[in-house]
Amino acid sequence: MENSASAAPATRALATEAVHAGRDDLARLGLHAPPLDLSTTYPSYDAAQEAERIDAFAATGARLDGPPVYARLDNPTTARFETALARLEGAQDAVAFASGMAALTAVLLVRASQGLRHVIAVRPLYGCSDHLLAAGLLGTEVTWTDPAGIAAAIRPDTGLVMVETPANPTLAEVDLAAVRHACGSVPLLVDNTFATPVLQRPLESGARIVLHSATKYLGGHGDVMGGVVACDDEFAGQLRQVRFATGGVLHPMAGYLLLRGLSTLPVRVKAASASAAELASRLRAHPQVTRVHYPRVGGAMVSFEVQGDPREVIAAVRLITPAVSLGSVDTLIQHPASISHRIVAESDRHSAGVSDRLLRLSVGLEDVDDLWGDLHQALSAQTPRSVNHRSSGVRQPSAPAVR
Numbered sequence: 001m002e003n004s005a006s007a008a009p010a011t012r013a014l015a016t017e018a019v020h021a022g023r024d025d026l027a028r029l030g031l032h033a034p035p036l037d038l039s040t041t042y043p044s045y046d047a048a049q050e051a052e053r054i055d056a057f058a059a060t061g062a063r064l065d066g067p068p069v070y071a072r073l074d075n076p077t078t079a080r081f082e083t084a085l086a087r088l089e090g091a092q093d094a095v096a097f098a099s100g101m102a103a104l105t106a107v108l109l110v111r112a113s114q115g116l117r118h119v120i121a122v123r124p125l126y127g128c129s130d131h132l133l134a135a136g137l138l139g140t141e142v143t144w145t146d147p148a149g150i151a152a153a154i155r156p157d158t159g160l161v162m163v164e165t166p167a168n169p170t171l172a173e174v175d176l177a178a179v180r181h182a183c184g185s186v187p188l189l190v191d192n193t194f195a196t197p198v199l200q201r202p203l204e205s206g207a208r209i210v211l212h213s214a215t216k217y218l219g220g221h222g223d224v225m226g227g228v229v230a231c232d233d234e235f236a237g238q239l240r241q242v243r244f245a246t247g248g249v250l251h252p253m254a255g256y257l258l259l260r261g262l263s264t265l266p267v268r269v270k271a272a273s274a275s276a277a278e279l280a281s282r283l284r285a286h287p288q289v290t291r292v293h294y295p296r297v298g299g300a301m302v303s304f305e306v307q308g309d310p311r312e313v314i315a316a317v318r319l320i321t322p323a324v325s326l327g328s329v330d331t332l333i334q335h336p337a338s339i340s341h342r343i344v345a346e347s348d349r350h351s352a353g354v355s356d357r358l359l360r361l362s363v364g365l366e367d368v369d370d371l372w373g374d375l376h377q378a379l380s381a382q383t384p385r386s387v388n389h390r391s392s393g394v395r396q397p398s399a400p401a402v403r
Ligand code: MET
Pocket: 126, 168, 213, 324, 325, 326, 339, 340, 341
């Protein structure tokens, strides 16, 4: 199997890479679907050779030639996903983890283990990313700033600058080239979960590290949890060493599903983005909506602020799924102040522009008029305050006719 991200030709378009990257050897193997390797360990009669291979991994963290010794070092199915995602992001390599938070944790641990404990970050970030930094759970120390304050915040022990653009949940964007310039020699990490490499490739703007919650658009169907970091070979080796030591590995079945998800990523993102742009424009004209956030880069996320209680809109949707998370084929809506950003202190939420009246919509692949019909009725609905998701006065709609 070809594990190297540079094995495929450099000239294929993103849509072609999405289908073929990480699968270039399959026809030669006589396979169509990628093999799913569930091994936790890999037998060898040559203990001396295994010792050498473990020493080699300990030295650089580079992928071993041949079987991975043990599943916490590597996995061939997951490696295909890593190869494919690296190609899509234009990175030398990628390293996958059990979740986006495990991926961010590994990045922070790599830098902290080098004595670079200070992180500069721009709010808003996803609520748990914010919390991980703000609480200093990993022994790091954070300075929050806006992009203009990055250069002045750099210290001798600064190991990372972190931004998320478009940001969760306000969809605020930063100018990556300007931020990269302000970082000087400090590595810039960009959380690219919302844009995906279909709309934005931060490494082209000089970022060194790209982070994804793969649970979202990369998987794309709400049935797989994972995280991935795209970066250069050197940093990927350090991440693999941390992953081996701390154990936040992606399950091979998740690696399989994520590789499958990548093959439809461009068509999913483009279709959902077209609907999202349309919904953003219809929301702007709705009398109950006071503000709509839709990023310049595009994408399938829309956030909007409402006149009344946003939780009443959540209670009133019938087609749209009232759930946190994003990037699935179905449209999801959630109230950041109640769920995704609940763990961020209220004053920090507010100063980051996360209003209590903000709703976050992840637009899926349904017909845009059906989505608008549901949003429109939910915005107009007067839901009794006693309704909640357990006692549920929720009507189950009878199956509608297909237009
Ligand atoms: C546990 S809350 C959030 C999950 C996900 N990162 C989101 O923003 O929706």
